[in-house]
Amino acid sequence: MTKDKLKSKLFIISIAIFIAALLVPISTYPQKLPKPIGYINDFAGVIDENSKLKMERLAEVIKKTTGAEIAVATVKSIQPYATIEEFSIDLASRWGIGEKGKDNGILIVLAMNERRVRIEVGYGLEGIIPDGLAGEIIDKSMLPYFRSGNYGIGLLKGFEAIAGIIAKEYNVDLSKYDLNVRESRKYTRQSRFPIGLLSFIILLFLFGGGRFFLWPLIFLGGFSGRGFFGGGFGSGGDSGFGGGFSGFGGGGFGGGGASRGF
Secondary structure, X not given: OOHHHHHHHHHHHHHHHHHHHHHOOOOOXXXXXXXXXXXXXXXXXXXXXXXXXXXXXXHHHHHHHHXXXXXXXXXOOOOOOOOHHHHHHHHHHHXXXXXXXXXXXXEEEEEOOOOEEEEEEEHHHOOOOOHHHHXXXXXXXXXXXXXXXXXXXXXXXXXXXHHHHHHHHOOOXXXXXXXXXXXXXXXXXXXXXXXXXXXXXXHHHHHHOHHHOHHHHHHHHHHOOOOOOOOOEOOOOOOOOOOOOOOOOXXXXXXXXXXXXX
16 A cells, blocks of 8 residues: 555545544533532522422422432523533533433523523423423423522422422322421420420529529530431421432433523
8 A cells, every 4th residue: 555545544534533523412511510419509599498498308209209300500600601501411411310211300400690591301201391391381480480580489480390290290199298398496496495494594593693504504505406406307297208419310311301581
């Protein structure tokens, strides 16, 4: 083989490799994607606490009863991505929302600077939440709240609509589950502080002198931490849900869903 023929073949192979590289759908910005911290990822800081807790609770119920996973991500900007569609599918795929092999995941993305919202639907749920229905959920359940600045409520309403559709598909009656968000234990327990004990401590302080002042404080220490000011949310009627976020299941996405501006 002559040198000219060899150079010609190498040139053709190089061109073929270059064209193939252009056709491979590899993300340009994988290092820019944030890591999930739970079902609700409020990186932009726009979701009120009540809405966040309700969505987390509902996500746990849907996961437990159907296997499907619904997640939310708010970001200040999708940059350096050009579109929310590119950002959303990369993020959903990187996180692996939904079960592996079933691909039953949903990601709701809210981009504040771009004023765009998207519902990204996994392969396995595209049949029950097609693009048109995803757009309708955004239009009717979310945008009215976004336009008035109530981002948390808008996300919650969209989340509830999606959860309702999934639950119906899996024949799950959500009304059977306690989806109410309870107040922190530190408030509910504090309201039941024994009045008699409080009166005794006051009398001891008034008539016992300063040397007895530290004793009631030490005594009260038994009510601190988990006993009196313990954190968390009420567990009565929770039917075994909760336990923290341990990551998503490895679901896949193919670009189904809908996007809107607000």
